[in-house]
Amino acid sequence: MSSLDLLKDNEKKVFYHYLIPSICSTLVNSIYILVDTLIIGQGVGAEGISALNIFLPFYSIYMGIGLMFGIGAGILMSTEDGVGNTEKSKKYFITSILCVSLVAIILTLVSSFNLRKISYMLGANESSIDLVMEYGRYIVYSTPIFICTNFLGPIVRNRKEPNLCMVAVLLGAGLNIVLDYIFVFPMQMGMKGAAMATVIGSITTSLVLLTHFIKKKNRIKICINGISFDMVKKIISCGSSSFLMEVASGFVIFIFNIQILKYIGDNGIVVYGIISNCIIVGTSLFNGIAQATQPVIATNHGADEVNRVKTVLKYAMYTTIAIGIILFAIIFVFTKKVILVFVKADESIINMGIPSIRMYLSAFCIMNINILMCNYFQSIGKEKISVSISIIRGFLLNIILVLIMPLVLGGNGLWLVVPLTEVITFLGIYIYLTKRQGYLALR
Numbered sequence: 001m002s003s004l005d006l007l008k009d010n011e012k013k014v015f016y017h018y019l020i021p022s023i024c025s026t027l028v029n030s031i032y033i034l035v036d037t038l039i040i041g042q043g044v045g046a047e048g049i050s051a052l053n054i055f056l057p058f059y060s061i062y063m064g065i066g067l068m069f070g071i072g073a074g075i076l077m078s079t080e081d082g083v084g085n086t087e088k089s090k091k092y093f094i095t096s097i098l099c100v101s102l103v104a105i106i107l108t109l110v111s112s113f114n115l116r117k118i119s120y121m122l123g124a125n126e127s128s129i130d131l132v133m134e135y136g137r138y139i140v141y142s143t144p145i146f147i148c149t150n151f152l153g154p155i156v157r158n159r160k161e162p163n164l165c166m167v168a169v170l171l172g173a174g175l176n177i178v179l180d181y182i183f184v185f186p187m188q189m190g191m192k193g194a195a196m197a198t199v200i201g202s203i204t205t206s207l208v209l210l211t212h213f214i215k216k217k218n219r220i221k222i223c224i225n226g227i228s229f230d231m232v233k234k235i236i237s238c239g240s241s242s243f244l245m246e247v248a249s250g251f252v253i254f255i256f257n258i259q260i261l262k263y264i265g266d267n268g269i270v271v272y273g274i275i276s277n278c279i280i281v282g283t284s285l286f287n288g289i290a291q292a293t294q295p296v297i298a299t300n301h302g303a304d305e306v307n308r309v310k311t312v313l314k315y316a317m318y319t320t321i322a323i324g325i326i327l328f329a330i331i332f333v334f335t336k337k338v339i340l341v342f343v344k345a346d347e348s349i350i351n352m353g354i355p356s357i358r359m360y361l362s363a364f365c366i367m368n369i370n371i372l373m374c375n376y377f378q379s380i381g382k383e384k385i386s387v388s389i390s391i392i393r394g395f396l397l398n399i400i401l402v403l404i405m406p407l408v409l410g411g412n413g414l415w416l417v418v419p420l421t422e423v424i425t426f427l428g429i430y431i432y433l434t435k436r437q438g439y440l441a442l443r
Contacts, residue, residue, distance in 0.1 A: 004160060006299040007082070011311040014296050019319070021162030023288030024169040025153040030277075030284040031173040032201055033059060035180050036194045037277045041343040043184040044131070046270045048191060049343055051131035053273035054123050054257060056280075058111070058139060059146070060250025064243040065107070066150025069100040071291070072239020074158035075298045075379055082302025093155065095231045100151050104144040111140040123257040131191050138195035145202050152209040158295045161212055168208035176201025241378045241386035245371070248394020249283065255402050256414065263411035264352075271353045274342045275360050279418075282327055282361070286368040289320045290375035297379040309380070316372055324368035331361045359415040366422040373429050385432075389425065397421040 006014055033056065040048035073096035080089040111118065119132045139146070149172075153165050176197050183193025253276055260268040293316045300308040331338060339345050339353045370393060377386040398421055405413030405420075 006078075006296050007303055007305060007308075011296075011308055012315055015292060015312050015315045018157065018162050018292040018295065019289065021164075021166035022157060022292035023285055025157060025162075025165035026284045026288035026291060027169060027173075027281070030280040031169070032176055032198045033280055034277050035173070035177050036198055037273065037342060039180045039184045040191065040194050043194075044190055046343050046345075046349070047128065048131060049273040050266065050269045051124070051128045051135060051191065053253065053269060053276055054119065054128060054132050055136050055139070056253050056276055057122055057250030058136070060246050060248075060253070061107070062143065062146040063150045064246030064250075065103055066100065066147045067154065067246060068239035068243035069096045069103075069235060070151040070154035070239070071242045071294065071378070072096065072235040072237070074154040075238045075294060075381075076234060077155075078158050078295045078298035079302035079381070082299040091227055092231060092235060095227050096151070096155070096235055098227070099232055099235065100147060101144075104147045107147070108140065108143040111143060112137075115140055122254055123261065135191040135195045138192065138199055142199045142202065145199065145206055148206045149202050149209070152206060152212075154291065154294075156209050156212045157291070159212065160295075162292075164209065164212055168205045171208055172201040172203075172205030175204050237383045238378065238381075241374055241383065241390045244387060244390035244394055245287075245374065248390065248398070249279070251395065252398050252402075252418070255399065256417075259402055259406060259414055260411070263406045263414065267349050267352055268356075268411065270343060270345075270349055271339075271356050274339060274353065275357055277342065278331065278338070278357070278361055279363075282324075282364050283367070283371065285323055285327070286320055286371045287375075289316055289323065289368070290372045292316065293372075294375060294379045297376065301380045313372075313376055317369070320368040320372050324364045324366075328361060328364040331364075332358055356412070356415045359412075360418055363419040363422045366419070366426050370422055370425045370429065389429065392428070393421060393425040397424055 004014065004017060033052075037049060037052055040052055073092050076092045077089040080086070080092065115136055116129070116133060119129060119136060124132045153168075156162075157165050179197035179200055180194055183189040183197050187193060189196070253272075256272055257269060260272050293312050296312050297309050300312070335354045335357050336350060338357065339350055343349070345353065370389070374386050374389045374393075377383075377389070398417060401417040401420055402414065405417050407413075409416070
């Protein structure tokens with residue numbers, strides 16, 4: 001693994017070397033949430049899924065913060081390594097550790113003391129607050145663990161150990177699945193058991209990732225000499241797009257919960273809980289593909305190897321389009337089975353869920369391209385473009401459409417918000433690229 005040369009080895013070989021480990025790494029949170037949803041849906045019921053869905057924005061924040069510092073530092077580390085500046089690369093790493101630790105501690109304190117208030121703000125009501133609190137208190141107490149997991153993945157991957165990321169995720173997720181079942185079913189621990197299993201799984205993943213630094217060649221002495229506020233700004237600037245994408249997904253869940261309760265009702269929340277889990281898994285796959293390109297593109301961009309950058313992007317584009325189409329096809333054909341896997345649904349939920357899930361998840365065929373291009377701009381140092389895409393796609397369009405669509409098409413219009421958002425974003429990126437043909441040759 002360490003002998004792989006990102007600047008000289010075959011582009012296809014390098015990309016696929018990173019692909020599977022990268023996907024496994026990005027799947028970590030989605031696997032934990034997915035397993036919790038499946039177990040809670042069968043062990044606690046539809047009320048449990050509704051409570052879990054209210055808590056999902058917390059996971060988006062954890063992932064966003066971890067990825068902001070992990071990917072931000074990773075891009076800068078790879079760029080500096082590309083020009084042979086290893087000392088500066090190490091300083092970026094140390095800076096990111098100090099920053100992410102401070103943010104994790106602050107977030108833990110704030111969320112722990114205000115969990116009930118925050119839960120009500122996110123859409124909890126008197127019928128769901130007890131289940132939300134039962135699950136949430138164990139998660140917020142473990143905030144540093146979840147942030148650490150998402151931070152370490154990109155860092156270890158950028159330090160040329162993508163397979164360690166894969167092993168870490170597989171071990172953590174495997175343990176989570178086993179403990180989830182044991183805690184919820186034989187031990188009858190309900191939401192508390194699901195939360196505890198998730199925490200233990202995440203701790204396992206973090207510990208495995210930390211073994212990277214046991215090796216003598218990977219040890220880095222923590223020293224604040226040479227670290228500056230300018231480095232912090234650069235890390236945040238490079239990673240802010242990842243943060244915005246993840247926080248935007250949590251924001252979408254929050255605003256959708258409010259609108260669905262208003263226009264559709266409790267069954268709509270159950271259906272949206274299923275959709276949210278499918279979206280989390282899908283975007284994790286798409287992010288995994290995009291992040292597989294990140295060390296390669298950033299390193300080659302730093303070395304001014306333009307043709308290698310374009311070739312890697314081409315392989316990633318083919319891969320993400322294929323996976324997006326396959327995912328949607330599976331969902332479309334097996335929609336009813338997908339619903340029943342998540343929850344013991346009655347006819348009203350099934351009848352509502354089948355068309356709703358199909359409409360919403362048609363976005364898989366376009367969001368994959370938007371995520372890849374956003375990561376591409378991020379990797380080549382075009383942070384402003386990447387951030388602009390994240391803000392427009394994640395916040396502005398969703399806010400506008402989630403307010404307008406129900407007025408035009410009723411409650412069912414909510415299921416078309418995300419597909420329309422992705423189409424508009426794609427058209428914007430396409431227009432931008434066609435006006436700058438020398439900037440990126442996709443044809």
